[in-house]
Amino acid sequence: MNELRVGLIGCGAIGKDHALRIQNKLQRARIVAVTDVVRESAEKVAQLCDCTVRDTATEIIADPEIDAVVVTAWDPAHKELVLECIEHQKFVFCEKPLATEAKGAEEIIRTEMQGGNRLVQVGFMRRYDKGYRQMKEIIDGGGIGAPLLVHCAHRNVASGKGVTEDFMITQTCIHEIDLTKWLVDDDYDSVRCLVGRTSKEAPDGLRDPQMALIRTKSGICIDVEIFLNARFGYDIQCQVVGERGTVNLPDPSYPPIRTEAMKGTQLCTDWSIRFIEAYDVELQEWIDNTIQGITAGPNSWDGYIAALTADLLIKSRDEGGAEIKLNTPERPVFYQN
Numbered sequence: 601m602n603e604l605r606v607g608l609i610g611c612g613a614i615g616k617d618h619a620l621r622i623q624n625k626l627q628r629a630r631i632v633a634v635t636d637v638v639r640e641s642a643e644k645v646a647q648l649c650d651c652t653v654r655d656t657a658t659e660i661i662a663d664p665e666i667d668a669v670v671v672t673a674w675d676p677a678h679k680e681l682v683l684e685c686i687e688h689q690k691f692v693f694c695e696k697p698l699a700t701e702a703k704g705a706e707e708i709i710r711t712e713m714q715g716g717n718r719l720v721q722v723g724f725m726r727r728y729d730k731g732y733r734q735m736k737e738i739i740d741g742g743g744i745g746a747p748l749l750v751h752c753a754h755r756n757v758a759s760g761k762g763v764t765e766d767f768m769i770t771q772t773c774i775h776e777i778d779l780t781k782w783l784v785d786d787d788y789d790s791v792r793c794l795v796g797r798t799s800k801e802a803p804d805g806l807r808d809p810q811m812a813l814i815r816t817k818s819g820i821c822i823d824v825e826i827f828l829n830a831r832f833g834y835d836i837q838c839q840v841v842g843e844r845g846t847v848n849l850p851d852p853s854y855p856p857i858r859t860e861a862m863k864g865t866q867l868c869t870d871w872s873i874r875f876i877e878a879y880d881v882e883l884q885e886w887i888d889n890t891i892q893g894i895t896a897g898p899n900s901w902d903g904y905i906a907a908l909t910a911d912l913l914i915k916s917r918d919e920g921g922a923e924i925k926l927n928t929p930e931r932p933v934f935y936q937n
């Protein structure tokens with residue numbers, strides 16, 4: 601196969617971005633069809649990509665002329681769409697989270713293993729970001745000694761419409777849940793989630809910010825600030841403290857400006873720009889691997905462990921911040937890269 605024929609399900613913000621990057625920017629793939637429960641959204645993207653619109657997701661997944669599927673529908677739809685892809689033995693790139701609860705992700709790994717072929721990649725794109733990759737290289741090379749602590753902040757300008765407290769964990773913190781495990785190469789042992797004073801900027805019913813605390817099996821302590829209504833910018837921070845030094849995630853580079861007795865640099869205001877290069881690298885690698893019939897990158901097992909961790913963070917938060925043990929199951933050989 602020289603070119604991957606891709607069908608995309610969910611034509612909202614990231615669906616449109618991914619469709620356009622596959623169509624115009626990346627190599628060896630083409631969007632052939634899109635769908636969305638809101639037909640107008642699919643039509644807009646189809647027009648931009650010069651491809652067809654299908655009435656249902658099944659018409660994409662079951663089409664023998666489509667080699668692989670990109671799922672960019674909203675979180676609660678992921679599980680069923682991925683299961684349907686597995687049923688048709690179709691390669692699928694699913695945006696995070698793989699499922700909104702661990703039991704959904706568990707069903708996916710069971711079905712995928714029964715089918716005998718690894719087909720799923722989960723959109724944990726931070727692993728493809730240059731800054732995080734540089735940090736990992738330094739940590740793995742022993743550049744700061746053994747990691748002891750990880751400090752993360754995940755700040756959005758504003759919570760989107762309909763965002764719930766559970767989404768703060770399953771949709772936002774899920775990035776750090778996957779990322780820090782990968783960064784320090786350790787499994788999680790226990791979690792806590794604390795809620796303190798809520799910002800007046802947060803909408804009613806959303807206790808924002810929240811703080812996730814995770815301890816790994818080797819004893820590394822990780823804190824993650826989740827702040828959806830931080831207002832000042834889209835600000836992603838990460839620092840790993842080791843026995844002999846620290847390493848920080850570099851901020852995106854912008855020219856320093858001096859004006860009106862102030863100096864500074866611009867800040868991003870959303871994820872689509874902050875991680876634009878990571879999305880490009882992630883999807884290009886997915887395309888290249890899929891053409892060869894390989895799945896690499898974050899797989900369903902990573903999606904499952906992330907969902908399990910998220911479930912327990914929510915439970916801890918709802919129980920007033922109690923520490924909860926994880927008892928992570930061993931990664932099956934099937935899911936070892």
Ligand SMILES: NC(=O)c1ccc[n+]([C@@H]2O[C@H](COP(=O)([O-])OP(=O)(O)OC[C@H]3O[C@@H](n4cnc5c(N)ncnc54)[C@H](O)[C@@H]3O)[C@@H](O)[C@H]2O)c1
Pocket residue numbers: 609610611612613614615635636637638641657672673674675677695696697723724725771871
């Ligand atoms: N990796 C990242 O950094 C990143 C960034 C943004 C969004 N996401 C994830 O991507 C997904 C989409 O996010 P978004 O910001 O584009 O949201 P969005 O609300 O802008 O778009 C979601 C689209 O999916 C459609 N949809 C919902 N259920 C559907 C179904 N069953 N079949 C077909 N279409 C369906 C909606 O009509 C909407 O057009 C979410 O799961 C989100 O968590 C990931």
Ligand SMILES: O[C@H]1[C@H](O)[C@@H](O)[C@H](O)[C@@H](O)[C@H]1O
Pocket residue numbers: 756771772775871
């Ligand atoms: O909080 C948002 C995150 O910062 C983004 O990276 C996306 O994952 C988006 O879906 C979340 O709502």
